Amino acid sequence: xxxxxxxxxxxxxxxxxxRLAEAGHEVHFLMRRDYDAVAAGGLRIESVDGDxxxxxxxxxxxxxxxxxxxxxxxxxxxxxxEETRAxxxxxxxxxxxxxxxxxxxxxxxxxxxxxxARRVFGGLAFTCINRGEPGTVHHIDYxxxxxxxxxDDASEIAAGMALWAGAKxxxxxxxxxxxxRWMKLAWNIPFNGLTVTAGGVTxxxxxxxxxxREAAHAVMREVVAAGNADLAAHGLxxxxxxxxxxxxxxxxxxxxxxxRPSTMVDFIEGLPMEVDAMFVEPLRRAQALGVATxxxxxxxxxxxxxxxxxxxxxxxxx
Amino acid sequence: xxxxxxxxxxxxxxxxxxRLAEAGHEVHFLMRRDYDAVAAGGLRIESVDGDxxxxxxxxxxxxxxxxxxxxxxxxxxxxxxEETRAxxxxxxxxxxxxxxxxxxxxxxxxxxxxxxARRVFGGLAFTCINRGEPGTVHHIDYxxxxxxxxxDDASEIAAGMALWAGAKxxxxxxxxxxxxRWMKLAWNIPFNGLTVTAGGVTxxxxxxxxxxREAAHAVMREVVAAGNADLAAHGLxxxxxxxxxxxxxxxxxxxxxxxRPSTMVDFIEGLPMEVDAMFVEPLRRAQALGVATxxxxxxxxxxxxxxxxxxxxxxxxx
Numbered sequence: 053x054x055x056x057x058x059x060x061x062x063x064x065x066x067x068x069x070x071r072l073a074e075a076g077h078e079v080h081f082l083m084r085r086d087y088d089a090v091a092a093g094g095l096r097i098e099s100v101d102g103d104x105x106x107x108x109x110x111x112x113x114x115x116x117x118x119x120x121x122x123x124x125x126x127x128x129x130x131x132x133x134e135e136t137r138a139x140x141x142x143x144x145x146x147x148x149x150x151x152x153x154x155x156x157x158x159x160x161x162x163x164x165x166x167x168x169a170r171r172v173f174g175g176l177a178f179t180c181i182n183r184g185e186p187g188t189v190h191h192i193d194y195x196x197x198x199x200x201x202x203x204d205d206a207s208e209i210a211a212g213m214a215l216w217a218g219a220k221x222x223x224x225x226x227x228x229x230x231x232x233r234w235m236k237l238a239w240n241i242p243f244n245g246l247t248v249t250a251g252g253v254t255x256x257x258x259x260x261x262x263x264x265r266e267a268a269h270a271v272m273r274e275v276v277a278a279g280n281a282d283l284a285a286h287g288l289x290x291x292x293x294x295x296x297x298x299x300x301x302x303x304x305x306x307x308x309x310x311x312r313p314s315t316m317v318d319f320i321e322g323l324p325m326e327v328d329a330m331f332v333e334p335l336r337r338a339q340a341l342g343v344a345t346x347x348x349x350x351x352x353x354x355x356x357x358x359x360x361x362x363x364x365x366x367x368x369x370x
Numbered sequence: 371x372x373x374x375x376x377x378x379x380x381x382x383x384x385x386x387x388x389r390l391a392e393a394g395h396e397v398h399f400l401m402r403r404d405y406d407a408v409a410a411g412g413l414r415i416e417s418v419d420g421d422x423x424x425x426x427x428x429x430x431x432x433x434x435x436x437x438x439x440x441x442x443x444x445x446x447x448x449x450x451x452e453e454t455r456a457x458x459x460x461x462x463x464x465x466x467x468x469x470x471x472x473x474x475x476x477x478x479x480x481x482x483x484x485x486x487a488r489r490v491f492g493g494l495a496f497t498c499i500n501r502g503e504p505g506t507v508h509h510i511d512y513x514x515x516x517x518x519x520x521x522d523d524a525s526e527i528a529a530g531m532a533l534w535a536g537a538k539x540x541x542x543x544x545x546x547x548x549x550x551r552w553m554k555l556a557w558n559i560p561f562n563g564l565t566v567t568a569g570g571v572t573x574x575x576x577x578x579x580x581x582x583r584e585a586a587h588a589v590m591r592e593v594v595a596a597g598n599a600d601l602a603a604h605g606l607x608x609x610x611x612x613x614x615x616x617x618x619x620x621x622x623x624x625x626x627x628x629x630r631p632s633t634m635v636d637f638i639e640g641l642p643m644e645v646d647a648m649f650v651e652p653l654r655r656a657q658a659l660g661v662a663t664x665x666x667x668x669x670x671x672x673x674x675x676x677x678x679x680x681x682x683x684x685x686x687x688x
Contacts, residue, residue: 249567250675261678263671270664346588346664353581354672357568360579 065127075219089186099191120145130329156329172202200229231290234279244315271347278338383445393537407504417509438463448647474647490520518547552597562633589665596656
């Protein structure tokens with residue numbers, strides 16, 4: 053069994069951390085706003101794969117209280133990237149591995165700079181998880197995590213898969229982290245982007261209005277093209293299969309419950325949105341590589357404006 | 371002097387009607403929500419071209435009270451198109467001419483079906499006018515009206531220009547109504563569309579954020595291309611000059627005050643937006659003609675969703 057620190061105990065961190073605890077791992081959750089609720093009432097997971105209650109999880113208000121662990125699961129929002137190093141560092145010892153269950157492009161690069169490339173894993177969760185009342189998480193649909201390693205090292209990937217053996221989470225391995233990241237973006241960019249820019253709607257409305265549905269297809273194709281150009285530019289052999297990806301991702305979303313993607317929840321609640329990692333960096337790479345991405349460019353510009361308005365409303369500098 | 375009915379006495383209708391009254395015409399305003407305020411306090415125009423007060427304008431609660439006139443100025447919102455015929459008809463006699471100071475594509479066609487093509491004029495206002503307190507209109511910038519005729523008849527255009535002789539409004543004539551409409555859309559689509567879909571911002575922010583500024587250029591080029599294809603499909607010789615139009619419209623907007631386009635005001639206030647005439651119909655024509663318009667397509671889809679959300683919030687059927 054491993055000692056695990058969940059840094060960023062939002063809905064996604066709590067869900068996967070709880071599944072590891074259920075499997076017998078010693079899981080410590082770094083908690084901020086939900087600390088008191090969880091201390092009083094435990095952590096409650098309402099899940100399509102079976103409910104779960106941790107009456108007395110290990111919770112901490114600081115990473116120093118947790119100290120070095122075998123695995124850090126970092127599930128912070130990408131918007132917190134500048135504070136991330138300080139939050140993760142106290143949990144990193146000589147043999148610690150770090151799994152990022154985060155959205156966006158370029159985050160593993162930062163972790164590799166801070167802590168060394170060998171430790172860094174990408175975890176790509178295809179799942180529908182929303183926060184409920186404080187201390188409660190709703191897992192609505194799907195849930196597999198794809199495990200990849202920053203250096204695409206097969207034995208490290210195997211170590212990553214081994215963590216989840218026995219946990220009630222389906223895991224897949226990806227031999228190429230960058231391809232897996234772009235595959236994830238092929239869902240996140242259309243659905244996080246369009247549910248926000250269409251005014252704060254659920255995924256079913258994006259797919260139910262003909263113009264938005266076409267836009268979802270179009271921007272997904274752009275992301276696949278940008279991803280393939282980026283893979284080629286990195287000298288990697290993997291390629292994304294546009295037709296298969298579009299059919300698969302649209303199809304899975306068609307049969308999914310009306311879902312509020314994380315960025316849409318942030319938008320509705322006036323919280324910081326993951327614009328830089330999820331939109332700006334993919335667009336930057338596409339443009340640098342000469343890939344035509346009009347849909348991505350427009351959505352990115354709109355997201356930047358919407359995020360700026362939200363910051364102004366929160367009284368933050370812009 | 372002419373007898374004039376202003377149907378749709380919002381900010382634009384009040385402004386231009388007041389300028390005609392100032393020039394000595396007998397101008398009747400069909401008023402709804404501002405009737406009592408104007409009856410009590412008159413109509414007040416605060417304008418960069420000189421303030422103007424009409425202490426006792428002719429105002430009516432129904433078109434029947436006004437009856438047949440020489441000129442109908444129809445300044446209704448395009449969203450009211452289905453009620454428009456009934457509002458205009460009582461003012462139309464044998465020799466009545468009708469000038470549409472309205473936004474969007476395809477509206478003159480409807481008027482021509484209802485009242486006969488010969489009567490129908492398009493008036494394209496390049497101006498910044500917003501409502502103030504009830505009975506007050508703020509004219510912030512610009513103001514010329516381009517006069518065109520549905521059949522592009524030169525003697526009718528001259529009659530249209532003659533109406534404004536002596537009024538404190540700069541008028542231009544357009545020999546081709548369809549070209550003039552697309553020229554107007556080349557401003558309206560980027561600036562009405564992007565100020566809304568960027569979250570409800572003023573024009574200066576669209577031009578001040580690099581991604582939105584690029585998007586404004588890109589969608590403007592699409593509109594020009596669609597317009598030229600539409601002109602060719604109609605067998606018309608006029609063409610829009612992309613480079614000159616983009617330079618002119620972006621340049622004029624760069625030096626303009628921070629402006630709230632009419633659709634952005636509707637968005638912020640939760641009112642019906644002119645989506646069909648200003649976005650859907652231009653997109654429909656572009657797609658029918660095989661013109662690539664990714665920016666226009668995405669903005670249109672987003673506008674339809676935002677308008678649907680506003681209708682749901684108003685409790686209207688969608």
